[in-house]
Structures are given as C-alpha cells and as structure tokens.
Amino acid sequence: MTSPREASADTFDPVRTDAADVARVMGVDPERGLTSDEASARLAEHGPNELRSAVRSPLWRRVVAQFTDPLILLLVAAVVISLIAWIIEGAEGWPIDAIVIVAIILLNAALSLVQESRAERAVAALAVMTQAHSAVLRDGELHTVPSSDLVPGDVLVLAEGDQVGADARLFRANSLRVAEASLTGESEAVEKRVDTIDAKVPLGDRFDMVHKGTAVSRGTGRAIVTTTGMSTEMGAIATMLDETVEEPTPLQDEVAHLGRMLGRIVVIIAIVVMITVALVQGIGSPADLVTVLLLGVSLAVAAVPEGLPAILSLVLALGVQRMAKRNAVVKKLSSVETLGSASVICTDKTGTLTTNQMTIQRIVTASGTVDLGGVGYAPMGRATSKGLELGEGPLLAEAQIVIGVGSLANDAQLAERDGMWEIEGDPTEAAFLVAAGKLAGTAEEAAHYGRVGEVPFSSERKMMSTAHRHENGDLVVLSKGAPDVLLRHCTRLQVGTEIVPLDPVRRARCLADMEALSEEAFRTLGVAYRLAPELAATGGAPDAASFDESSEEGLVYAGVVGIIDPPRPEVRPAIAEAHAAGIRIIMITGDHPATASRIARDLGIIDEEGIALPGARIDGMDEHQLRDAVRTVSVFARVAPEHKLRIVDALQAEGQIVAMTGDGVNDAPALKSADIGIAMGIAGTEVTKEAAKMVLADDDFATIVHAVREGRVIFDNIRKFLRYLLYSNMGEVLTVFFGVVFAGVLGFTEAGGDGLVLPLLATQILWMNLVTDSGPALAMGVDPEIDDVMTRPPRGIHDRAIDSGMWIGIGTTGLVISVITLLTMDIFLPGGLIPGGTNSFDTARTAGFTTLVFAGLLTAFNARSATSSAFRALFANRWLWGAVVLAVLLQIAVVSLPPLQVAFSTQSLSLEHWLVCAGMASVVVWVEELRKLGIRMIEGRRADASAQAVPAG
Incomplete structure (x- = not known):
C-alpha cells in the first residue's frame, strides 16, 4: 500500500480528490480515526508537526561578527602598526596607543552584543508562549492531543474557536467558516464545504481544505490530515523564508564604503607624508626612522576616527531605546537607520491598515441610509444620516429593527475583558x-426575546433563521442572509413602524440598494422577520418540529447592512505624513480587489482612478513587466506569498529601499527579503516576528511613520558627528603634513633643534581623537531635530553619507584649522612668518595643540548643519554643551597638571597663551559662517528661479 507521505507528495492532490478517496489513500476510517499504535508509528516516520525554527547563532559566532566591520579592521591594522613601532622603539613602557584602540574596539563589540540581546528579549516578551492542541478521533474516541503530535491520516474534529493544527481535507462541514487571514490575507472568514474542486485554484479558494495556522470562526467540521510540519502550506512559506537571502542594510553598506575609503586615504597620506619627511628633513639615524614610523602611525590615527564605531553603536542603541518607547522594537542596530532611508513602505491590509474586526458601517432601509461611526468591537460610535445625528423617526425605527433582528439571529458573543x-x-x-x-x-x-428554535445557515441556502419568544408570549421568526436570496422569501416591507406590501417597484429599489453597497466593497447581509403565531402549539409552548425552512416564507424585509473591515483611524494621517516625506505606500493583500481598492481610496493610497492589480495578472508577467507595473500600481490584491516576494524584489531592482509590514505567515518571506521587515507584535505570528527586523508592539501603522522620522533624525545625526569627526581629523592630518613640509618657513626647524621636528605628537593626536572629540560626537548623536526631516524626500540608494558637498566642507574646514594651528605656533616662536615670539618649541607646540583642540570643539556647532548657522538653536542640545565644557576642562588639565604634562609632552601656558589660542580657534566659526551664507544665497536664488519657472495657476 502507498504510504501517506508518498501518496500526498506524488500520487494525488487532496484538493482535487474526493474525500472518500483521500481517506482510502491516507489509510484511515473517517468514522474511527487512526489507532493509537498507527498514530505513534506515523509520528516516528513523519516527525513532529512543527516548523523548523531558525537556529540561533552561537555566542562565539556573534562575537566574531562584531569584528568584521571594515572600520574595525582598519583599527586593528592601526593597532598592529602601533605595536610594530613600539617594538622597534625598544618596547619600553606600555604601548598606550595600541591599548586605547583595542579598548575602543572591545567597547564597540560589547555595545552591539548587549543591544542586540536586549532586542531579542523584547521580541520574545511579545510572543504568547502557549502550546496549541487539537481534537482528533483515535481508536473511535475523541481525544485532545498537542498539535505537534498530529500525523497524516489523523481525523481532525473542528469546532468554533479551534486552531487548525495541520493541512486537512474536509469530509464533513456544518456551517463551517474558517479565518485564513494569517495565511492568505483574506479579511473575511472563508466558507468551507466538502465538495471536490475539479480545477487548480489559488490557496484562498480551496474551500474543501483547512490549513495549519488558521482558525475556525463558525460551525463544525471533520477533516483528514493530509500533510504536517514543513509539508503544510505554512511549512512551504517557512521553506521559502529559509531560501530568502537577507541583504545588508544601507547603513551597513555605507559604513563598509566609509571604511574602505578611509583605509585608502590612510595608506596614501602615511606614504606621502613619510616620503615627504624623508625628502625634506632626511633620515640620519635609526631614531629618525622610528620617528617617521611613529609619524605614520599618528597620521593613521589622525585620519581614522577611532571612536566612530563605538559612537555609531551608542547612537544607534540610543535610537533603539527611543523607538522602543514608541512601541517599535528593533532587533538589529543597523536596521534603525534603514527606515529613515525607506522610499517605499509595502503594507499588508488586514490587521495592519485595518482593524481585522468586521464592522457594520452602513444600514440601508426603506426610509434612507444610516452611517454608524466607530471601529472595531467596542460598541461605541455615532449613528448619523446625511451627516446629521440620527433622531427619532421612521429611519431610526427601521435601523433598530434591522440591527435588533441581526443581533438575535446570532450565535456570536461580545464581552469586555480587562478594558x-x-x-x-x-x-x-x-x-x-x-x-x-x-x-x-x-x-x-433584544433582551426581551428568548430563542426557541433555529434553521442553521448552509452554503446552499445562504441564510439562517431563528425562532424567538417575546416576554409577552409572541413568537417571531428572525432571518438574515445573502440579501438577494433573503428578498425572495419576503412579501412585505418595513417602513417606519408600519408594514407595507413589497411591490415590484419597492423590490427593485431594495435590489438597487444592495448593488450600491456591493459596488462600494461592502459585504452585505439582508435582515427580515415575521410574527409566527402558528409555531405556538397547544398551551402556547413552541413546537420545534414545526419550525423548519417552510417557516421562512412571507417575511417582512427590514433592510440591508454594509459590513467591512474598517481602516484604523490613525492610519490615514500617517499615510499622508509619509507621502509628504516622499515615501510611497503600496498595499499588498490577499483580499479581493474591490475591497482592497476601497480601503486604499479611504486611506489616500490611491485616488478615485486607481485600481488594484490582482495576483493572477502577476503570474503572467516576467520580471521586466513586473518592474514596469510596480512603478505605477500601488494596490496589489489576491496575491500569494510568492507574489509579495516578487513585488519586493522588483521594487528593489528599481533602486527603492523597501520596508515591508505584515502579520501573517504569508508575509514572512517578503519581510525577510525587504530592506527592513516590520512585523505586528500583537497579531503577528512567531514566524513573521522571526523574519522581521523590527516588531511593532502596538500593531499601529502610525508607529512606522514615527520610526521613519526617528530613522531620518538618526541618519542626520550620523552625518553630523561624521562631519565633526572628519573636520577635526582633517585638521590634524593637514596640520602634521603642512607642519612637516613648511617646518623651515614657520620657524619649527630652528626652534626644534636637531632631528625631526613634528608639530604634533602621536599621543597628542590620540588624546584629541579619543577624549576631546568623542564626547561632542556622541552628544551630536542625540541632537534634537532642528529642521523637519519629513518635508524632504528619502535619500537615494546611491546617496552617500559623506557626499561631495560634505567633502568640500571637510577639506575647507580642515585647511582652516591647520592654518590657524600652525600660525598660532608661529606666533610664539622666534623667526618664521610672524616674528617676535620668544617661547620654546615645546611651549609653541602646546599652544598649537590647544588651538587645534579648541577649533575642533567649535566645529561641533558648525557641524550640526551643512547650511544653517551655528547660532540656530544654539542651546537646544545641552549634552553638546556639557561635552564641550568637559573637553575644555580636560584640555586645561592635560596642559597644566604635571603628570599629564609628562605623558603628553605639554608645557604650562600663560593667560596670554590661552587668549591667543581661543581667539585663533574662533576663526574657524566665522569662516564656516561665511561659507554657509554663500550656500544659502545660492540655494535661495535657485528656489526663486524654480518658482518663477512654474506657470501661474
């Protein structure tokens, strides 16, 4: 006999096979189920009914990963060079330079590991850790077993509220409806029946199957398990997830590019300067050779912002914490900035843009239309007609009858728990x-009525009815169902408090009302009733036997309701804000095109002319055609998981940075493939959360827009501290270079005595980079938003954090810093360009060192904006002021305290020295202010020219 595994995989398709044949192939008696022994044997053969979970990387691998960043590798190279120079020099004392850089590297790795671990714990806290169970027939008896123990051939017994534990073929269904949103994206519960499908159909249309991960919302049924674990439809999505390649984030690409670029710059600068020193000053002894090597190390230290990796990690970690307070849990530090770069947000509809809570929004009766406000299951909202509060009158009376009948002919329950x-x-x-x-x-x-009978809903009848007794003894039949079907059972119409004949004209109007609601993508249900005195037997007791389908004739038509899964109220303004920021919103849903288009229009994703592209059309498109489609289409409906993945890939091929949101298992592959996947923390499945880079703890789409703003602010701040660090470092590099080249012109050679003369020592450069630079740089990482970052388009995928404009600013500022530093030294030295100085070279070098530190600190205020004045929002960042003041105090200490004077080769300075240093350092502010003023004037002229070029009206 063919094993169930072989049969299900190779021989037959359970979707297109009669239920009796499925039972035969799976080797089970549908009325008794498997025996316990057979179930155990099949469990051993097929394994647990579980999905493979991602294997968490071991600690050692995660630690090693922290040291693969190009900037970190560059610092490691600096450590090696420093140690070599220290050994050549005689290995005396401690290799301070190497030790400090190693400490920075270890600090950066620790920060990243700690923050990523915290994010993992936050995501785990969102998960509901409960084991699912399923009811099955085994040995002819009903048993409840863990869903992980289900095997092919098991007979599932399904009831309202059950989670479906495996993919199974139905052989019995009574008014069965299954919610499949987590798998297909379909917002409405799907009606199931046992008829055999004779054609290949999409997953959402397989009415004779139930699938793992879905839930029974109504009715009962029995089904034969055909596949378990990774062989289920959910498992197929998990497999697709394993095969999806996770691309590096834009920030990771940017840091890698920056590391490579700085590496090349370091090598070039070190070689050029060492050759220049050898040619200009000569190398007359081994000591000179060691000095030249130390100079190479110092220039490497000057060119590379050693604190950058640690500062970057700290800034991202602080951003993660701020986002977590806004209910956005980021799992990976580098993903924080990616949202700020997003040019497209692809979003699921059900549960993300909508509440995933079916809501009656419209009631249409003989006297008009009533609109009900409020969303979700909270029974709160205004009843209006034509925009006015609904008052007493015929329309209110009719609406009350419609809703009253519908709430009595009803098997659902509504309750408030914990608010x-x-x-x-x-x-x-x-x-x-x-x-x-x-x-x-x-x-x-409605509370005055008690149910005494029922004719249940069936897919053939498309309606249901209940019999109720009023407290006064009256018996009534209450019906609801497909409006056109129900109308055929009606002979009269409710008009206010009166009942009138349902003539052809009134009947045609009722049909027109139904059609109008359907065209607006509402799901429609009709409501009718009648008094039923014939149901009362002798003594007034109900005669249940006499209540059947024949009792559903001669009904009074009350009206029709329009039901929809409504948009979340906070989503529309969030989408408007995203559009203002140049971010395109694309809806990708498994729902019907009409429903998807309606919601998209309500939310402002598309205009009245916009349409939804169905998944069936995507199947017929090649990659180039799909890329053409994603340029203009903003709503994709009736899509399968593989369609979502193709859409994301097509957008990325178009150069877009894509954020993808979702909650269902069907969203997981696209979430993983997107530049940043965003899972819903409440409604999202564990598979989805595992695939995502960010989890929304509140399932609020508006939180994504807040996160986008935060991401943009973070990137702005990254540019700020990069600008600041490179301003300072370029000043250091040019100071050393020009100080060596023009040592004779500036009087350094004469004052410095024999041997090589360097304007700065390696220890002084390291002090600036690791002490005075790092504090302000970190403070700029938390700089408040000065300009509205959401009024400009997202940065392009090829835009660099350090663009040509910033390089010009870095070069200009670095040149100014080096000039004022070298001139300060010249002021205090005899000879040179500025005669009259009387100080020693060590004192002049200390003054130059101090000027360089002060100038660097002042550029922190310049670096907060590429175009705005340093005096704009000058006191908005108290952390920056604190860091600058602390750095000044530290510089005073390193110049004035004897132990630090020995360590850093400094001399005490007089008040005159300090004033000259401060005055010379301030020049960098005024030069930068003039440069920015010129930029603003040029940009203003361009804006005026653009405005004049636009035709009036």
Whole structure:
C-alpha cells in the first residue's frame, strides 16, 4: 500500500480528490480515526508537526561578527602598526596607543552584543508562549492531543474557536467558516464545504481544505490530515523564508564604503607624508626612522576616527531605546537607520491598515441610509444620516429593527475583558452585537426575546433563521442572509413602524440598494422577520418540529447592512505624513480587489482612478513587466506569498529601499527579503516576528511613520558627528603634513633643534581623537531635530553619507584649522612668518595643540548643519554643551597638571597663551559662517528661479 507521505507528495492532490478517496489513500476510517499504535508509528516516520525554527547563532559566532566591520579592521591594522613601532622603539613602557584602540574596539563589540540581546528579549516578551492542541478521533474516541503530535491520516474534529493544527481535507462541514487571514490575507472568514474542486485554484479558494495556522470562526467540521510540519502550506512559506537571502542594510553598506575609503586615504597620506619627511628633513639615524614610523602611525590615527564605531553603536542603541518607547522594537542596530532611508513602505491590509474586526458601517432601509461611526468591537460610535445625528423617526425605527433582528439571529458573543472588547464566534455576526450597542435602545429591546428554535445557515441556502419568544408570549421568526436570496422569501416591507406590501417597484429599489453597497466593497447581509403565531402549539409552548425552512416564507424585509473591515483611524494621517516625506505606500493583500481598492481610496493610497492589480495578472508577467507595473500600481490584491516576494524584489531592482509590514505567515518571506521587515507584535505570528527586523508592539501603522522620522533624525545625526569627526581629523592630518613640509618657513626647524621636528605628537593626536572629540560626537548623536526631516524626500540608494558637498566642507574646514594651528605656533616662536615670539618649541607646540583642540570643539556647532548657522538653536542640545565644557576642562588639565604634562609632552601656558589660542580657534566659526551664507544665497536664488519657472495657476 502507498504510504501517506508518498501518496500526498506524488500520487494525488487532496484538493482535487474526493474525500472518500483521500481517506482510502491516507489509510484511515473517517468514522474511527487512526489507532493509537498507527498514530505513534506515523509520528516516528513523519516527525513532529512543527516548523523548523531558525537556529540561533552561537555566542562565539556573534562575537566574531562584531569584528568584521571594515572600520574595525582598519583599527586593528592601526593597532598592529602601533605595536610594530613600539617594538622597534625598544618596547619600553606600555604601548598606550595600541591599548586605547583595542579598548575602543572591545567597547564597540560589547555595545552591539548587549543591544542586540536586549532586542531579542523584547521580541520574545511579545510572543504568547502557549502550546496549541487539537481534537482528533483515535481508536473511535475523541481525544485532545498537542498539535505537534498530529500525523497524516489523523481525523481532525473542528469546532468554533479551534486552531487548525495541520493541512486537512474536509469530509464533513456544518456551517463551517474558517479565518485564513494569517495565511492568505483574506479579511473575511472563508466558507468551507466538502465538495471536490475539479480545477487548480489559488490557496484562498480551496474551500474543501483547512490549513495549519488558521482558525475556525463558525460551525463544525471533520477533516483528514493530509500533510504536517514543513509539508503544510505554512511549512512551504517557512521553506521559502529559509531560501530568502537577507541583504545588508544601507547603513551597513555605507559604513563598509566609509571604511574602505578611509583605509585608502590612510595608506596614501602615511606614504606621502613619510616620503615627504624623508625628502625634506632626511633620515640620519635609526631614531629618525622610528620617528617617521611613529609619524605614520599618528597620521593613521589622525585620519581614522577611532571612536566612530563605538559612537555609531551608542547612537544607534540610543535610537533603539527611543523607538522602543514608541512601541517599535528593533532587533538589529543597523536596521534603525534603514527606515529613515525607506522610499517605499509595502503594507499588508488586514490587521495592519485595518482593524481585522468586521464592522457594520452602513444600514440601508426603506426610509434612507444610516452611517454608524466607530471601529472595531467596542460598541461605541455615532449613528448619523446625511451627516446629521440620527433622531427619532421612521429611519431610526427601521435601523433598530434591522440591527435588533441581526443581533438575535446570532450565535456570536461580545464581552469586555480587562478594558478590551473581545468576541467569540463569527466576526460578521459579532458586528451586529457591536452595532446594537451604538443604536440606543436596540440591545435593551433584544433582551426581551428568548430563542426557541433555529434553521442553521448552509452554503446552499445562504441564510439562517431563528425562532424567538417575546416576554409577552409572541413568537417571531428572525432571518438574515445573502440579501438577494433573503428578498425572495419576503412579501412585505418595513417602513417606519408600519408594514407595507413589497411591490415590484419597492423590490427593485431594495435590489438597487444592495448593488450600491456591493459596488462600494461592502459585504452585505439582508435582515427580515415575521410574527409566527402558528409555531405556538397547544398551551402556547413552541413546537420545534414545526419550525423548519417552510417557516421562512412571507417575511417582512427590514433592510440591508454594509459590513467591512474598517481602516484604523490613525492610519490615514500617517499615510499622508509619509507621502509628504516622499515615501510611497503600496498595499499588498490577499483580499479581493474591490475591497482592497476601497480601503486604499479611504486611506489616500490611491485616488478615485486607481485600481488594484490582482495576483493572477502577476503570474503572467516576467520580471521586466513586473518592474514596469510596480512603478505605477500601488494596490496589489489576491496575491500569494510568492507574489509579495516578487513585488519586493522588483521594487528593489528599481533602486527603492523597501520596508515591508505584515502579520501573517504569508508575509514572512517578503519581510525577510525587504530592506527592513516590520512585523505586528500583537497579531503577528512567531514566524513573521522571526523574519522581521523590527516588531511593532502596538500593531499601529502610525508607529512606522514615527520610526521613519526617528530613522531620518538618526541618519542626520550620523552625518553630523561624521562631519565633526572628519573636520577635526582633517585638521590634524593637514596640520602634521603642512607642519612637516613648511617646518623651515614657520620657524619649527630652528626652534626644534636637531632631528625631526613634528608639530604634533602621536599621543597628542590620540588624546584629541579619543577624549576631546568623542564626547561632542556622541552628544551630536542625540541632537534634537532642528529642521523637519519629513518635508524632504528619502535619500537615494546611491546617496552617500559623506557626499561631495560634505567633502568640500571637510577639506575647507580642515585647511582652516591647520592654518590657524600652525600660525598660532608661529606666533610664539622666534623667526618664521610672524616674528617676535620668544617661547620654546615645546611651549609653541602646546599652544598649537590647544588651538587645534579648541577649533575642533567649535566645529561641533558648525557641524550640526551643512547650511544653517551655528547660532540656530544654539542651546537646544545641552549634552553638546556639557561635552564641550568637559573637553575644555580636560584640555586645561592635560596642559597644566604635571603628570599629564609628562605623558603628553605639554608645557604650562600663560593667560596670554590661552587668549591667543581661543581667539585663533574662533576663526574657524566665522569662516564656516561665511561659507554657509554663500550656500544659502545660492540655494535661495535657485528656489526663486524654480518658482518663477512654474506657470501661474
């Protein structure tokens, strides 16, 4: 006999096979189920009904990963060079330079590891750690077993509220509806039946199957398990997830590029300067050779901002903490900035843009239309007609009857638990209970009725009816169902408090009302009723046997309701803000095109002319055609998981930085492939959270826009401290270079005595980079938003953090810093360009060192903006002021305290020295202010010219 595994994989398709044949192939008696022994044997053969979970990288691998960054490798190279120079010099004392750089490297690695571990714990805290169970027939008896123990051939017994534990073929279904949003994206519960499908159909249309990870919202059923674990549809998505390559983030690319670029610059500068020194001053002894090597190390130290990796990690970590307070949990530090770069946000509809809570928004009766406000299951909202509050009158009376009948002919329950409104049963039925709470008096009137009979819903009849007794003894039949079907059972119409004949004209109007609601993408349900005195037997007791389908004739048509999964109220303004920031929003959903288009229009994703592109069309497109489509289409409907992945890939091929949101298992592969995947923390599945780089703890789309703003601010701040660090470092490099080249002109050679004369020592350069530079740089990492970052388009995928404009600024500022530093030294030295000085070379070098530090600190205020004045929002960042003041105090200490004077080869300075240093350092501010003023004037002229070029009107 063919094994179930072989049969299901090679021989037959359970979707297109009769249920009896499925039972035969799977080797099971549907009425008794498997025996316990057979179930155990199959469990051993097929393994647990579980999805493979991602294997967490071991600690050692995660530690090693922290040292693969190009900037870190550059620092490692600096450590090696420093140690070589220290050994050549005689290995005396401690290699301070190497020790400090190693400390920075270790600090950076520790920060990254700690923050990523904290993010993992935050994500784990969001998960609901409960084991699912399933009801099965085994040995002819009903058993409840862990869903992980299900095997092919098991007979699932399904009831309302159950989680479906495996993919299974139905052979019995009674009013069965299954919520498949987590798998297909379909917002409405899907009606299931046992009929065999004779054609290949999409996952969302397989009405004879139930699938792992979905939930029974109504009715009962029995099904034969056909596949478990990774062989299920959910497993197929998990497999796709394993095969999806995770691309590096834009920030990782940028840092890698920066590391490579700085590496080349370091090598070039070191070689050029060492050759220059050898040619200009000569190398007359081994000591001179060691000095030249130390100079090479000092220039490497000067060119590379050693604190950059640690500062970058700290800034990102602080950004992660701020985002976590806004309910956005970022799992990886480098992903923080990616959101700020996002040019497209691809979003699922159900549960992300919408509440995933079916809601009655419209009631249409003979007297007009009632709109019900409020979203979700909270029974709160205004009832209006034509924008005005609904008052007493015929329309209110009709609406109360419609909602009252619908809430009585109902098997759902609505309850408030811990301040949250929850439902049990079919969401569509629950919508009537919610609406009853919004129409004053409706719920109270319904409380006077008790159910005494039922004709259940079936897919053939497309309606249901219940019999109820009023407290006064009256018996009524209450019906609801597909409006056009229900209308055929009606002979009269409710008009206010009166009942009139349902003539052809009125019937045609009712049909037109139904059609109008359908065209607006509402799901429609009709409601009708009638008094039923014939159901009362002798003595007034109900005669249940007499209540059947024949009782559903001669009904009074009350009206029709429009039901929809409504948009979250906070989403529309969030989308508007995203559009203003140049970010395109694309809806990708498994829902029907009409529903998707309606929601997209309501939210402002598309205009009235916009349409939804169905997944069936995507199947017929090659990659070039799909790339053409994603340029203009903003709504994709009825899509499968592989479609979502193709859409994301097509957008990325177009040069877009893509953020993808979702909550269902079907979203996971696209989330992993996107530049940043965003999972819903409440409604999201564990598979989705594992694939995502960010998790929304509140499932609020608006949180994404807040995160985008935060990401843009973080990138701005990264540019600020990069600008500051490179301003200072370029000043240091040019000071050493020009100080060596023009040593004779500036009087250094004469004052410095025999041997090589260097304007700065390696220890002094290291002091500036690691002590005075790092504090202000870190403070700029938390600089508040000065300009509105959401009024400009996202940066392009090829835009660099350090662009040509910034390089010009870095070169200009570095040149100014080097000139004022060398001139300060010249002022205090005899000879040179500025005669009259009387100080020693060590004192002049200390003054130059101090001027360089002060100038660097002042550039921190320049670096806060590429174009705005340093005096704009001057006191907005108290951390920056604190860092600058602390750095000044440290510089005073290193110049004035004897132990530090020995360590850093400094001399005490007089008040005159300090004043000259401060005055010379301030020049860098005024030069930069003039440069920025010129930039603003040029940009202003361009803006005026652009405005004049636009035709009026």
